[in-house]
Amino acid sequence: MYIVIAGGGKVGANLARTLLRLDHEVTLIEQRQDRYEELEEELEHQVQRGDATEIYVLERAGIARPPDLVLAATGDDEDNIVICQIAREKYGVPKVIARVNDPRNQPHFDLLGIAPTVSATSNIMALVEHEVPQHGLIHLLDLKTENLEIVEVEIGEGSPSAGKTVERLKLPSDSRLISVSRDGQAEIAVGSTTLKPGDRVLAILKPGREDEFRRALLKH
Amino acid sequence: MKAVVVGCGRVGSRVARQLERSGWDVTVIDENEEALARLGENWAGGFIVGHGMDLAVLREAGIDEADAAVVATNGDNTNLVIGQVAQQRFNINCVVVRILDPARAEFYATRGLRTVCPTSSAISVLTEAVGSCGVPTRERVTA
Numbered sequence: 428m429y430i431v432i433a434g435g436g437k438v439g440a441n442l443a444r445t446l447l448r449l450d451h452e453v454t455l456i457e458q459r460q461d462r463y464e465e466l467e468e469e470l471e472h473q474v475q476r477g478d479a480t481e482i483y484v485l486e487r488a489g490i491a492r493p494p495d496l497v498l499a500a501t502g503d504d505e506d507n508i509v510i511c512q513i514a515r516e517k518y519g520v521p522k523v524i525a526r527v528n529d530p531r532n533q534p535h536f537d538l539l540g541i542a543p544t545v546s547a548t549s550n551i552m553a554l555v556e557h558e559v560p561q562h563g564l565i566h567l568l569d570l571k572t573e574n575l576e577i578v579e580v581e582i583g584e585g586s587p588s589a590g591k592t593v594e595r596l597k598l599p600s601d602s603r604l605i606s607v608s609r610d611g612q613a614e615i616a617v618g619s620t621t622l623k624p625g626d627r628v629l630a631i632l633k634p635g636r637e638d639e640f641r642r643a644l645l646k647h
Numbered sequence: 648m649k650a651v652v653v654g655c656g657r658v659g660s661r662v663a664r665q666l667e668r669s670g671w672d673v674t675v676i677d678e679n680e681e682a683l684a685r686l687g688e689n690w691a692g693g694f695i696v697g698h699g700m701d702l703a704v705l706r707e708a709g710i711d712e713a714d715a716a717v718v719a720t721n722g723d724n725t726n727l728v729i730g731q732v733a734q735q736r737f738n739i740n741c742v743v744v745r746i747l748d749p750a751r752a753e754f755y756a757t758r759g760l761r762t763v764c765p766t767s768s769a770i771s772v773l774t775e776a777v778g779s780c781g782v783p784t785r786e787r788v789t790a
Contacts, residue, residue, distance in 0.1 A: 481751075505727070505728045509728070513751075531702075535700065
């Protein structure tokens with residue numbers, strides 16, 4: 428693949444190194460002269476100096492080919508938004524990935540349709556939520572290789588899911604119910620299984636989805 | 648008529664004062680508290696200290712009820728994002744954005760953002776000014 432990376436900080440530079448090791452063609456764009464010189468010693472012609480929100484800088488980096496992927500990894504969210512918009516809408520780059528530095532700017536990325544985005548704060552928060560035991564959700568098993576986990580919940584009297592069939596639940600996309608235990612008897616959860624208060628439900632989901640999952644099943 | 652002006656530099660502050668003088672209800676946003684001085688001693692409009700990309704700051708400035716937004720901070724990309732947020736999140740029809748880079752100004756203009764590019768204006772004014780100096784034209788000598 429041909430990949431253009433905007434921003435040669437720790438994130439951008441390490442992405443460039445990794446992608447080059449995987450035999451991709453990479454151009455890294457870095458604005459600061461001192462940082463550029465450091466990178467240039469290592470990456471030679473694969474790094475260019477300039478402001479990646481300037482159209483002529485992007486063109487010099489081959490944005491018109493267009494690249495298969497543009498990674499907007501600068502430390503400024505407004506710059507990352509503009510880079511993605513120019514790449515996608517002016518040059519038809521099929522895929523962009525943007526770094527979000529300040530999670531308060533996430534709504535701007537969402538509003539302007541820039542996805543996927545990566546934010547260190549949000550990722551760490553998802554892990555924190557995963558580690559901290561949460562009311563109503565018992566963590567049973569981590570499937571490390573699959574990056575999935577199995578949890579158990581008990582359906583309460585006032586749960587929005589009580590009295591509903593499994594197919595009518597608005598579960599997060601990365602989750603499935605496995606089984607429903609009632610009066611010591613367990614059954615595989617299918618679309619037509621109706622949940623009742625007191626049921627113990629096993630579910631499989633992606634780490635980080637716990638909160639959404641709990642909301643769908645346990646509280647309004 | 649309510650206007651929010653983001654950025655209280657030389658440009659933003661003067662636009663705010665002129666709008667205010669012609670009857671607009673104006674609130675100005677700037678990160679720097681000292682920028683308030685640019686609006687003059689008898690400034691009757693609002694002034695909020697904060698960053699224009701912060702939705703809470705925009706709301707505090709009354710963006711929900713605004714009929715117009717003028718975005719003129721000193722960063723082109725900041726202006727482009729705030730302008731699009733005003734237009735698309737707060738549904739303001741009249742959004743004008745100051746962009747110094749002619750290439751970005753032109754691209755975002757094609758996407759429906761009203762961009763004003765002082766650089767382009769200066770280029771044409773200066774070129775025309777040279778033309779209007781009355782310097783006698785000479786035949787170009789070709790080798």
